[in-house]
Amino acid sequence: MVERKKWSEEFSEWYNDLIESVGIIDKRYPVKGMNVWLPYGLKIMRNIERFIHSEMDRTGHEEVLFPALIPETEFQKEAEHIKGFEDEVYWITHAGLDPLDVKLILRPTSETAMYSMFSLWIRSHADLPFKVYQIVNVYRYETKHTRPLIRVREISRFFEAHTAHDSYEDAERQIKEDLEIFDRLAKFLALPYIISKRPEWDKFPGAFYSLGAEIMMPDGRTLQIGTMHNYKQNFSKAYDIKYETETGDHEFVHQTTYGMSERLLAAVIAVHGDDRGMVLPPTVAPIQVVIVPIPKKNAEADVFAYAREIAEELRNVGLRAHVDERDIRPGRKYYDWELKGVPLRIEVGPRDVEGRKAVLARRDTLEKRVVERDNIVGEVKKTLDAIHGNLYSRAKSFLDEHIKRVDTIEEAKEVFEDRRGIVEIPWCGSDECGLKMEEELDAKMLGIPYPEEKAKAPEGKRCPICGREAKFIARFARTY
Numbered sequence: 205m206v207e208r209k210k211w212s213e214e215f216s217e218w219y220n221d222l223i224e225s226v227g228i229i230d231k232r233y234p235v236k237g238m239n240v241w242l243p244y245g246l247k248i249m250r251n252i253e254r255f256i257h258s259e260m261d262r263t264g265h266e267e268v269l270f271p272a273l274i275p276e277t278e279f280q281k282e283a284e285h286i287k288g289f290e291d292e293v294y295w296i297t298h299a300g301l302d303p304l305d306v307k308l309i310l311r312p313t314s315e316t317a318m319y320s321m322f323s324l325w326i327r328s329h330a331d332l333p334f335k336v337y338q339i340v341n342v343y344r345y346e347t348k349h350t351r352p353l354i355r356v357r358e359i360s361r362f363f364e365a366h367t368a369h370d371s372y373e374d375a376e377r378q379i380k381e382d383l384e385i386f387d388r389l390a391k392f393l394a395l396p397y398i399i400s401k402r403p404e405w406d407k408f409p410g411a412f413y414s415l416g417a418e419i420m421m422p423d424g425r426t427l428q429i430g431t432m433h434n435y436k437q438n439f440s441k442a443y444d445i446k447y448e449t450e451t452g453d454h455e456f457v458h459q460t461t462y463g464m465s466e467r468l469l470a471a472v473i474a475v476h477g478d479d480r481g482m483v484l485p486p487t488v489a490p491i492q493v494v495i496v497p498i499p500k501k502n503a504e505a506d507v508f509a510y511a512r513e514i515a516e517e518l519r520n521v522g523l524r525a526h527v528d529e530r531d532i533r534p535g536r537k538y539y540d541w542e543l544k545g546v547p548l549r550i551e552v553g554p555r556d557v558e559g560r561k562a563v564l565a566r567r568d569t570l571e572k573r574v575v576e577r578d579n580i581v582g583e584v585k586k587t588l589d590a591i592h593g594n595l596y597s598r599a600k601s602f603l604d605e606h607i608k609r610v611d612t613i614e615e616a617k618e619v620f621e622d623r624r625g626i627v628e629i630p631w632c633g634s635d636e637c638g639l640k641m642e643e644e645l646d647a648k649m650l651g652i653p654y655p656e657e658k659a660k661a662p663e664g665k666r667c668p669i670c671g672r673e674a675k676f677i678a679r680f681a682r683t684y
């Protein structure tokens with residue numbers, strides 16, 4: 205067996221190795237930053253997306269599918285948006301040998317593709333709120349170091365929801381709904397997170413304000429896995445998206461967006477993993493229970509038939525169960541399924557068959573327990589719930605331990621030198637001091653805690669840069 209990197213010590217190498225060895229991604233595709241998805245990775249991603257689709261249905265979002273190409277003329281309508289993306293877009297300039305009259309871009313995100321259509325579709329106040337979403341691939345020419353599922357030039361599974369509203373208040377209500385959806389999704393993935401309101405210099409190009417959801421990676425750096433933006437009327441004015449009010453006036457709509465991607469999968473892999481490989485939450489695991497028959501020479505009992513019977517009983521109650529009947533040693537099978545993160549293993553040998561028992565082995569704690577064959581469905585369900593709960597609480601403690609409140613730049617620097625994580629520090633609120641802190645700490649300002657009631661600095665705290673009274677608590681971290 206190959207020597208594996210340790211999750212706890214060399215996370216970055218562990219991640220890069222694992223993602224290929226368990227069959228999530230093949231990085232050898234000959235375009236830098238673009239990867240091939242493999243069946244196991246897609247199966248997990250599909251389970252994540254199934255939950256997202258059901259949340260979109262529950263909240264009245266309709267699914268749409270827009271073309272990947274956007275004419276230059278549409279792309280250029282919102283000035284800040286172009287400025288934010290112009291370095292990152294791939295251009296299509298020719299069709300065959302002929303130069304195009306109007307150049308096309310490969311979508312880096314779909315505002316500029318969707319909004320000319322929104323202006324045709326949205327007519328009256330009765331059309332509002334208008335809520336659509338799609339899950340598509342988008343392209344961004346990343347110049348930073350690329351990393352599978354995290355920083356790529358083709359984001360294969362980009363989720364984007366776009367909404368239009370008759371007032372700022374209704375758009376704010378939408379942001380609250382987005383946060384509630386995100387919370388349910390995070391619980392589904394057993395991922396604890398924080399929400400920050402981004403500073404002015406780091407909001408989405410064209411947004412009035414941006415929120416970001418971060419999780420804590422094993423090496424103390426943060427990963428953004430969700431964003432929500434309130435655009436106010438910035439895009440509706442540029443794309444002429446108007447509706448007729450009840451009194452017959454014409455008003456521009458207020459808009460929001462909500463974005464996520466395969467980074468959700470990266471977060472699941474990174475946060476829950478350990479030195480033995482992946483540990484998948486039962487909610488997203490393609491195989492929730494693997495049953496390993498352990499035949500013994502000269503034993504009468506049919507361990508294979510016994511294992512198949514158990515699998516069928518589990519499948520009948522909707523669990524994803526698999527019997528590993530390969531002709532290799534049980535130890536090798538344990539190794540494979542532990543690497544792939546299957547939450548629960550059931551081992552059955554001749555003695556278990558005779559005594560009508562089975563051994564349950566948890567992937568998260570590696571504990572083993574003997575259960576009665578006749579109670580197996582109940583025991584398995586109970587154990588899978590316990591695994592999910594344990595993954596969440598383990599990750600929550602890790603996140604909490606990695607958020608440190610400090611008063612001075614020196615203290616903040618110590619945190620980053622030591623175990624990293626997130627630093628919370630008083631801030632006067634000026635861009636100048638915020639940017640200065642980013643520079644001094646060699647870290648990014650994630651923003652201020654959201655909702656903003658949580659962002660107020662305690663009385664008497666001072667901005668460590670200018671010495672003025674601090675208005676906010678600002679969060680800094682080294683990020684992916």
Ligand SMILES: [Zn+2]
Pocket residue numbers: 631632633634637667668669670671672
């Ligand atoms: Zn200041």
